[in-house]
Amino acid sequence: MGDLAVRRAALGVVLITGALFASATPARAQHHVDRTAQLDRDGEFRIWNMIGSVRVTGWDVDSVRVVAYLDERAYRRFGFGADGAAGKIGIDSDGRTGRADLLVYVPRGATVWVKTLSAPVVITALAGSIDVYSVSGDVHIETAARSVYAESMGGDIRVVGSSPTVRLRSGSGALDFTGSTLDLSLASVGGAVTVRAAGLRRAVVETVGGDVRMDARLEGDASVEVLTHDGDVELALPAASSARAALRSVTGSVRNARGPGAEPGRGAASIEVRTFSGGILLRDSP
Amino acid sequence: MSMDRQQHPTDTTIDAYVEELLADAERSLVDAHLRECASCRGEVARQRELLAELRALPRRLEPGIDLRPGVRGELARRAHARRRRAALRALRVPLAAAAVLLIAITAGVTALLLSERRAAEFATTEGAPSPPTDRGAVSLADFRDSRSDYVRTAQELSIALERHRALLSPETVELVEENLRTIDRALREADQALREDSVASPVLRELILATHQKKVEVLRWAISL
Amino acid sequence: MTSTHEIEAETARRIAAGDDAAFDRLYGENVERVYAVCLRMAGDVPRARALTQEAFVRAWERMDSFRGESRISTWLHRIAVNVVLESGRSRRRREHRFAADEDTALHPARASDPGLRLDLERAIAGLPPGARRMLVLRDVEGHSYEEVAELTGAALGTVKSQISRARRLVREALER
Numbered sequence: 254m255g256d257l258a259v260r261r262a263a264l265g266v267v268l269i270t271g272a273l274f275a276s277a278t279p280a281r282a283q284h285h286v287d288r289t290a291q292l293d294r295d296g297e298f299r300i301w302n303m304i305g306s307v308r309v310t311g312w313d314v315d316s317v318r319v320v321a322y323l324d325e326r327a328y329r330r331f332g333f334g335a336d337g338a339a340g341k342i343g344i345d346s347d348g349r350t351g352r353a354d355l356l357v358y359v360p361r362g363a364t365v366w367v368k369t370l371s372a373p374v375v376i377t378a379l380a381g382s383i384d385v386y387s388v389s390g391d392v393h394i395e396t397a398a399r400s401v402y403a404e405s406m407g408g409d410i411r412v413v414g415s416s417p418t419v420r421l422r423s424g425s426g427a428l429d430f431t432g433s434t435l436d437l438s439l440a441s442v443g444g445a446v447t448v449r450a451a452g453l454r455r456a457v458v459e460t461v462g463g464d465v466r467m468d469a470r471l472e473g474d475a476s477v478e479v480l481t482h483d484g485d486v487e488l489a490l491p492a493a494s495s496a497r498a499a500l501r502s503v504t505g506s507v508r509n510a511r512g513p514g515a516e517p518g519r520g521a522a523s524i525e526v527r528t529f530s531g532g533i534l535l536r537d538s539p
Numbered sequence: 540m541s542m543d544r545q546q547h548p549t550d551t552t553i554d555a556y557v558e559e560l561l562a563d564a565e566r567s568l569v570d571a572h573l574r575e576c577a578s579c580r581g582e583v584a585r586q587r588e589l590l591a592e593l594r595a596l597p598r599r600l601e602p603g604i605d606l607r608p609g610v611r612g613e614l615a616r617r618a619h620a621r622r623r624r625a626a627l628r629a630l631r632v633p634l635a636a637a638a639v640l641l642i643a644i645t646a647g648v649t650a651l652l653l654s655e656r657r658a659a660e661f662a663t664t665e666g667a668p669s670p671p672t673d674r675g676a677v678s679l680a681d682f683r684d685s686r687s688d689y690v691r692t693a694q695e696l697s698i699a700l701e702r703h704r705a706l707l708s709p710e711t712v713e714l715v716e717e718n719l720r721t722i723d724r725a726l727r728e729a730d731q732a733l734r735e736d737s738v739a740s741p742v743l744r745e746l747i748l749a750t751h752q753k754k755v756e757v758l759r760w761a762i763s764l
Numbered sequence: 765m766t767s768t769h770e771i772e773a774e775t776a777r778r779i780a781a782g783d784d785a786a787f788d789r790l791y792g793e794n795v796e797r798v799y800a801v802c803l804r805m806a807g808d809v810p811r812a813r814a815l816t817q818e819a820f821v822r823a824w825e826r827m828d829s830f831r832g833e834s835r836i837s838t839w840l841h842r843i844a845v846n847v848v849l850e851s852g853r854s855r856r857r858r859e860h861r862f863a864a865d866e867d868t869a870l871h872p873a874r875a876s877d878p879g880l881r882l883d884l885e886r887a888i889a890g891l892p893p894g895a896r897r898m899l900v901l902r903d904v905e906g907h908s909y910e911e912v913a914e915l916t917g918a919a920l921g922t923v924k925s926q927i928s929r930a931r932r933l934v935r936e937a938l939e940r
Contacts, residue, residue, distance in 0.1 A: 338890060388714070388764050389714055406715070424714065424717070424757065425718060440753075442718045442721050443721045459753070461750055480745075480746065480749050482729065482750055483725065501742050527742050527745065528746075529725070529732070529743065550928040554928050555924075585935060586931065586935075589931055589934065593934075594903065596804075597800065598904075600796055600799050602796075602812070602816055606813060606816055607791055610791075614821055614824060
């Protein structure tokens with residue numbers, strides 16, 4: 254074997270300890286997989302499923318367990334393994350159809366990384382960092398995590414819960430965040446953005462055509478920045494709160510429907526909204 | 540040193556011995572211990588073998604993909620971000636003047652409900668420092684530089700995406716194109732407004748750059764799918 | 765006669781002035797070296813690629829400060845090590861989110877190739893992050909203990925004991 258081939262092989266198996274089933278060809282069309290491997294409570298686990306959905310849920314056990322029904326094609330391309338600090342499960346696509354829906358239990362504090370093509374991802378009860386990459390699948394995350402990053406070019410992303418930082422990115426899919434976070438960053442192209450947030454210190458929302466609806470309770474010196482080409486922006490703040498707002502549109506309408514409130518003092522929250530033709534409305538929260 | 544003939548050397552001492560980093564006196568002590576201790580001799584041999592293997596690992600590995608487009612895209616993105624910050628700093632003085640006036644006339648939330656043209660009027664009537672023409676000239680040059688950076692990067696990425704297209708499913712190709720259409724439509728509208736607006740409003744410029752940036756991001760995203 | 769240092773300083777001047785071809789040459793000559801140190805210190809492929817990219821971005825941005833006092837490869841190596849160490853300290857992974865995330869680790873054909881070097885790479889990747897970085901700097905990259913301490917900001921005694929522990933963990937992993 255050439256030197257280069259050795260190097261490639263070395264890279265290829267880093268972190269993988271599980272058996273790979275390339276040559277196994279069981280007679281049945283459906284395979285029920287139920288396997289467990291050791292993973293530290295703060296370990297890192299990667300899930301890669303290009304032909305089906307992924308559901309991940311945290312549990313209070315220092316191991317990772319995968320339960321799945323795989324068809325023949327998926328079963329042949331299935332790999333799983335963990336060695337304490339890190340682990341991985343993956344189903345590659347060979348370009349033809351096949352179906353694999355994975356249910357994965359990981360230690361609650363683990364760092365989890367998920368990649369899918371078009372099927373949904375659902376994540377619950379995890380406290381570690383969560384990273385989700387999907388091409389067009391919907392993503393639903395419901396938990397109190399250390400950090401959340403999710404992207405899907407075509408799918409909707411919905412996050413319910415709390416995390417110090419939340420970063421969501423879509424193309425045409427909608428972004429929806431409900432919960433509390435210090436630092437929120439949402440970016441879409443045509444997808445609508447909806448936010449119901451408490452405890453915000455910093456929020457940045459950028460869309461091209463997507464409407465932005467935001468109902469936010471801001472911390473004292475918070476900053477909120479919204480930038481959109483022709484999405485309409487509707488921003489609601491609690492009636493009693495004070496903030497400085499700069500609302501600017503090149504051709505769209507701009508309206509401040511806030512009632513009289515406290516005079517913004519030093520260190521008050523600041524809000525900046527800029528649109529090309531999208532209308533801007535600032536109002537009190539219901 | 541933390542050993543004598545009866546006591547085994549510590550791991551760090553064994554390591555220093557293997558790496559020939561011990562002073563002569565200390566080295567003699569370890570030599571003497573090793574003559575009598577098979578277990579430590581084994582430890583030294585295993586450690587020597589490991590170090591030789593580690594040093595023999597290849598010092599060059601292939602990343603498997605060409606990282607240069609990413610390097611150039613990131614450089615363009617940072618250059619733009621610096622220009623954007625500089626342009627915003629240049630705008631801050633007159634905006635602050637307008638904000639002060641509005642705080643004086645409204646209680647509660649203070650909102651700047653201004654078109655760009657009215658913002659310019661405020662700046663003029665309040666006698667804001669720094670002549671608008673100078674400020675406009677600087678940020679307009681930055682704007683043009685940034686925009687041509689983005690356009691060039693987007694062209695390069697579009698070519699790369701064409702090559703990558705065969706690896707994507709028809710559904711994904713359609714998804715990418717749908718997003719690019721949305722962006723291109725926005726850019727056409729904004730460019731039209733720019734041509735009609737001789738003042739070339741800073742907000743319009745910033746929105747145009749943000750949309751160009753979005754296009755570069757979507758192209759890079761599509762290539763990574 | 766023109767020395768290597770003068771040639772390299774000239775290359776740096778060209779890159780700083782925006783010469784794309786000069787950058788391509790620098791990249792071609794150094795990327796595998798930079799990537800190797802990033803991969804071993806970071807422990808996984810997507811992160812190593814993102815860090816390698818960041819190292820070249822940073823090198824380009826600072827090219828006008830390169831004076832030819834050391835070899836350009838040494839200078840780049842130092843930048844790469846700092847990039848990895850900084851990312852380890854702050855884990856600002858989001859900044860690299862556009863990097864390709866495809867992973868080649870699950871291709872069965874590759875996984876079936878055994879060999880000591882492969883096991884060794886795996887054992888290094890499996891070390892705790894701090895110990896892994898120190899071991900790679902000392903035992904693979906050949907830095908002195910003092911240099912490792914300076915680079916990582918750790919005390920010399922800590923560096924020695926961490927590396928000693930890391931070596932034994934690697935051996936344990938190989939013996940399993």
